[in-house]
Amino acid sequence: MTDALTEMFEAERPRLRAIAYRMLGSFSEAEDVVQDTWLRLTRTDRGDVVNLPGWLTTVTARLCLDQLRARRSRPEEPAGMHLPEPLVTPADSGDPEQEALLADAIGLAMLVVLDTLRPAERLAFVLHDLFGVPFDEIAPIVGRSAATATQLASRARRRLRDTEVDLAPGGEADPARQRRLVEAFQAAARDGDLPRLLEVLDPDVVLRADAEGAAPREIRGARAVVNQVSAFAPMAPYGRAALVNGRPGIVVVSPDRTVFAVLGFTVHAGRIARIDVFARPDRLRHVDPRAFTA
Numbered sequence: 001m002t003d004a005l006t007e008m009f010e011a012e013r014p015r016l017r018a019i020a021y022r023m024l025g026s027f028s029e030a031e032d033v034v035q036d037t038w039l040r041l042t043r044t045d046r047g048d049v050v051n052l053p054g055w056l057t058t059v060t061a062r063l064c065l066d067q068l069r070a071r072r073s074r075p076e077e078p079a080g081m082h083l084p085e086p087l088v089t090p091a092d093s094g095d096p097e098q099e100a101l102l103a104d105a106i107g108l109a110m111l112v113v114l115d116t117l118r119p120a121e122r123l124a125f126v127l128h129d130l131f132g133v134p135f136d137e138i139a140p141i142v143g144r145s146a147a148t149a150t151q152l153a154s155r156a157r158r159r160l161r162d163t164e165v166d167l168a169p170g171g172e173a174d175p176a177r178q179r180r181l182v183e184a185f186q187a188a189a190r191d192g193d194l195p196r197l198l199e200v201l202d203p204d205v206v207l208r209a210d211a212e213g214a215a216p217r218e219i220r221g222a223r224a225v226v227n228q229v230s231a232f233a234p235m236a237p238y239g240r241a242a243l244v245n246g247r248p249g250i251v252v253v254s255p256d257r258t259v260f261a262v263l264g265f266t267v268h269a270g271r272i273a274r275i276d277v278f279a280r281p282d283r284l285r286h287v288d289p290r291a292f293t294a
Contacts, residue, residue: 005046009038012053015131016060022126023064025084025111027286033063057133061123061141068119084111086262086278088251088287091179091241108245108264108276112208113163117156124149125156178267179241179248185265185272186250189229190236197226202271209277225275235260240292244276251292259284 013034020030037059041049049055086108114122120142127133127141128149135146135153142149181200188196201222209217209228219228235252242251244264254260262284266274278284 012056027085065119065123085283087245089243090291109266109274113160121152121156124152128153182248182265186239189232192233194226198222202273207275210280253289253292257289259287259289
């Protein structure tokens with residue numbers, strides 16, 4: 001491999017990693033896919049690669065498609081029954097690299113719904129709607145016609161809209177209001193103030209919890225969620241403000257300075273409509289507790 005080709009690949013690496021993360025919902029799996037793409041490039045005759053970005057996108061997408069299909073075939077991991085790994089950063093880091101990551105983030109709610117799509121639907125939607133890849137380039141990746149690839153993306157789009165996921169980046173426009181709602185939630189949970197919790201929660205709020213050694217649980221309705229949140233009260237004082245996939249959230253760092261849990265929030269119409277709770281160590285290993293204990 002020439003130094004020039006290595007430089008070109010490294011320039012494409014962030015985009016490939018972003019594609020793989022949206023496809024797989026896992027940073028570790030995304031990194032593995034991108035590394036596998038690099039290895040395949042090293043074994044390929046450079047003369048066969050006319051359009052390097054397009055070639056890299058195709059290889060990355062096909063590797064992700066293979067992983068998604070394998071994931072759906074494993075009985076221990078039912079489709080749509082696991083949460084993605086969250087992108088977690090300090091709320092006010094001011095780090096240009098972190099800001100670049102956040103600018104490229106999409107909401108957890110979208111990632112969760114993407115997990116319920118068929119692999120080909122997810123690929124068509126991610127490549128076309130999020131990265132602008134034309135359908136005639138997507139078609140050979142999924143082994144369908146361009147017209148069918150268009151239909152796959154359309155079905156994915158409808159599914160997202162049917163589940164009330166905001167397709168526009170950033171969600172509710174006022175980050176300050178989102179942060180105030182999250183702070184109010186944390187304070188009410190810490191104090192065990194059930195009426196205040198009910199005030200900040202949408203009546204149809206959904207809580208999904210991904211705990212170690214168990215399938216994710218889903219709880220619906222404000223009162224049911226409040227009853228569940230009461231178990232969070234002892235750890236509430238250890239919560240730290242964070243951005244979770246670009247939106248206000250909470251990182252709970254235990255007294256021994258390990259990440260105990262991450263809470264991501266989705267705000268809709270002025271109330272908390274969704275809470276995603278991450279507690280599996282394998283989903284949190286990329287979160288540096290030192291960033292939240294200074």
